[in-house]
Amino acid sequence: MQTLRSAPVLLLLFACVLPPGPAIAAAPKIHTVTLGAFRKVPYTPPDATPDDKSDESSTLRIRALFVDEHQKEWTLGELHDVTDRSFTVRRALRLNDALPTEAVARWIWQPGPWLLVDRTTGHITALHLPDYDATVSDVTWFRDYAAYCGVAPTAKGNLLAVVAQLGGRRAVVQKTIGSWPQANHFIPVCQPAKWQRLPVRVTMQPTGGTSATYDVVGSVSLVEEGDNDE
Template identity: 75%
Template sequence: MYLSLLRRYLPTSLLLVLSFVPARLLAAPKVHTVTLGPSRRAPYVPTDATPETKSDEASTLRVRALYVDDRQKEWTTGEIHDVTDRTFTVRRALRLNDALPTDPAPRWVWEPGPWLMVDRISGHITALHLPDFDSVVSNVVWFRDYAAYCGIATTARGGLFAVVAQLGARKAVVQKKIGEWPQSNHFIPVCQLASWQRLPMRVTIQPTGGQATTYDVFGSSSLVEEGDNSDEN
């Protein structure tokens, strides 16, 4: 019935083109299901711990599995941040092999890793490369599509930096040196959690034991790319 209607109203040339288009391209885009599993505790020792401080600093890391269509894609830690109604960020949790070359078997340890951006509709997961981000030093505080934290410069300039990064932007919105790095016997945490203000948009970043500095953040248009549904996952 539908074929006869198409033949009646569509040109023959268009029907020939449609006949060669794969059926999967004509079908409606697939909507994926993104879920987080239950939280569980995992042993965790900070990478900058020493034999003298290990027993005091040893703690646990809460980790959760990230699923797309009931398939586990990543391990995560901490709370998610809703950037938009379909996109959120969450920190990745890494399970690393801590075995020495002389150890007879793998020795698995957990570490907080970089940040991920997840699209609830397409199921696409993007690894975020935040400027000067350091997995030990940087405690990111999100507001809208902005991330504020202390970072470590790995270039020749070196040092501890106050950083504000916007998703999708090539350069940091704020990148100001606030101290030297590395530091012997540094505070833990190295910086206090950033404090955001909405109107006007400002953020205050303070190294632990140092002076707090407030930065104006200009720009209000989100650069988050939310493309069409993708069936890649």
């Protein structure tokens, strides 16, 4: 009499030799971006005089920037939400101010450039704003536009009214508003820019000078927010 083998055993063996199917795609990792508490650090402005001893001129209020609980940068001042997932914040730099003849490092704090931070990916991008000068430029943000006074990188130099848009290669506004450098100039060099929504306009004024209003024409939000591929 012929003996029949159990079919489930054969099916099980057959399944074992089949190539594996496509792996289930892992869910993208969501990162956590946070800012620590403010603390004050010593600061000496480049144009400071011996009489400049006020608390505001001799200190900076900085706080740490964390991604997944790992500190990535030191930041300065308030952040600006560009979109619902990205923001800009100014970087605080700790520089070695020691001369070549000094054997010991001399660390000082200085205001630095601006950063663009993606809350979802945790990616941090250094922004290269046109004609930006860390000692002159106080940026006022609106949407993805930055308005500030800049310094032209020329031999004679000029003080400029600048409006830059994130993602743009050139400044949206770039107008000469004075000479630079200036002896005994005002601090701050320019007043905070004043924005208008409809139509989009910005008013800028060098301290002690005449204000001017500029129409701002550009695309809405050229910020590239890529998918998280981690």
